[in-house]
Amino acid sequence: xxxxxxxxxxxxxxxxxxxxFERVGAGPGAVGEIAAGLPVSRPAVSxxxxxxxxxxxxxxxxxxxxxxxxxxPRGLGALRDWLDRFWGDQLSAFKDFADQQESxx
Amino acid sequence: xxxxxxxxxxxxxxxxxxxxFERVGAGPGAVGEIAAGLPVSRPAVSxxxxxxxxxxxxxxxxxxxxxxxxxxPRGLGALRDWLDRFWGDQLSAFKDFADQQESxx
DNA sequence: CGATTCGGTTAGCCATGACTTACGGTAAGC
DNA sequence: GCTTACCGTAAGTCATGGCTAACCGAATCG
Numbered sequence: 001x002x003x004x005x006x007x008x009x010x011x012x013x014x015x016x017x018x019x020x021f022e023r024v025g026a027g028p029g030a031v032g033e034i035a036a037g038l039p040v041s042r043p044a045v046s047x048x049x050x051x052x053x054x055x056x057x058x059x060x061x062x063x064x065x066x067x068x069x070x071x072x073p074r075g076l077g078a079l080r081d082w083l084d085r086f087w088g089d090q091l092s093a094f095k096d097f098a099d100q101q102e103s104x105x
Numbered sequence: 106x107x108x109x110x111x112x113x114x115x116x117x118x119x120x121x122x123x124x125x126f127e128r129v130g131a132g133p134g135a136v137g138e139i140a141a142g143l144p145v146s147r148p149a150v151s152x153x154x155x156x157x158x159x160x161x162x163x164x165x166x167x168x169x170x171x172x173x174x175x176x177x178p179r180g181l182g183a184l185r186d187w188l189d190r191f192w193g194d195q196l197s198a199f200k201d202f203a204d205q206q207e208s209x210x
Numbered sequence: 211c212g213a214t215t216c217g218g219t220t221a222g223c224c225a226t227g228a229c230t231t232a233c234g235g236t237a238a239g240c
Numbered sequence: 241g242c243t244t245a246c247c248g249t250a251a252g253t254c255a256t257g258g259c260t261a262a263c264c265g266a267a268t269c270g
Contacts, residue, residue: 006120013118014258015111025191031217044259046218065216065267071191080188086130086181119228136247149229151248170237170246 004056005082008075011055016040017048024058028070109161110187113180116160121145122153129163133175 012018016038023034031049035042049069052058056075061068117123121143128139140150154174157163161180166173 006123009114009123010118013115016258018111018114025193032215040258041260042217043219043261047258050218062267065214067217076188076191080185083181083185083188086176088130121228137245145228146230147246148231148248152228155248167237172247 004075004078007055008057008079011051011057014048016044017052020045020048021052021057024052024069025071028068030063030066030068032066034069109180109183112160113162113184116156116162119153121149122157125150125153126157126162129157129174130176133173135168135171135173137171139174
């Protein structure tokens with residue numbers, strides 16, 4: 001369970017992979033289509049999609065020789081649940097304090 | 106703005122750093138206290154805390170020679186907002202489909 | 211069935227970053 | 241003031257992983 005979070009966070013840590021993920025989030029697409037709008041090669045995109053798939057963040061659907069990728073709500077949901085675990089007492093207590101200090105770099 | 110997300114996700118991607126983050130989430134503590142319960146050296150923890158701090162995930166408060174770290178709601182909030190952006194039409198539409206298929210590996 | 215297109219896989223190179231050891235700096239205690 | 245405790249920083253080493261180039265498999269079309 002905790003491992004699920006680890007894999008998901010690790011997957012979203014890479015900038016290129018995050019770009020691919022957001023691209024898929026904007027609408028389903030094939031590997032070639034996604035790679036066309038990126039500065040990396042198609043195999044690189046394929047590798048990234050594999051990582052995202054194993055992280056439960058995207059799913060693939062064969063369509064002839066093509067392969068359409070779309071978002072997978074499972075990974076997103078797990079991440080969200082994990083984040084919500086930190087909305088505890090001390091956090092909301094500190095929230096007021098932080099809102100006042102608000103140091104704009 | 107998008108950079109804020111990048112830094113936060115990158116910070117949480119490392120297992121050791123995520124352990125430290127969860128430890129801080131369980132309650133404020135000094136560097137030595139946190140390092141005592143981990144298999145890595147104290148400087149390593151210090152470096153990780155620096156990354157977490159720059160990511161807006163924790164804040165530090167001097168207390169004599171000690172330095173107490175606690176959670177920072179800003180980073181968490183930014184991450185949550187970013188995640189919520191993916192709860193769009195296609196995702197909720199796919200949600201039903203996914204619930205039925207539910208392939209338990 | 212041969213040619214084409216699309217995608218996943220492998221091998222290898224190279225940059226990033228996590229870790230330890232050693233050091234310097236500051237605040238409390240005798 | 242001198243020692244002790246606590247922490248951050250610098251330098252250096254080593255493993256992880258992202259990228260490309262080349263190859264192989266599968267499905268469509270003539």
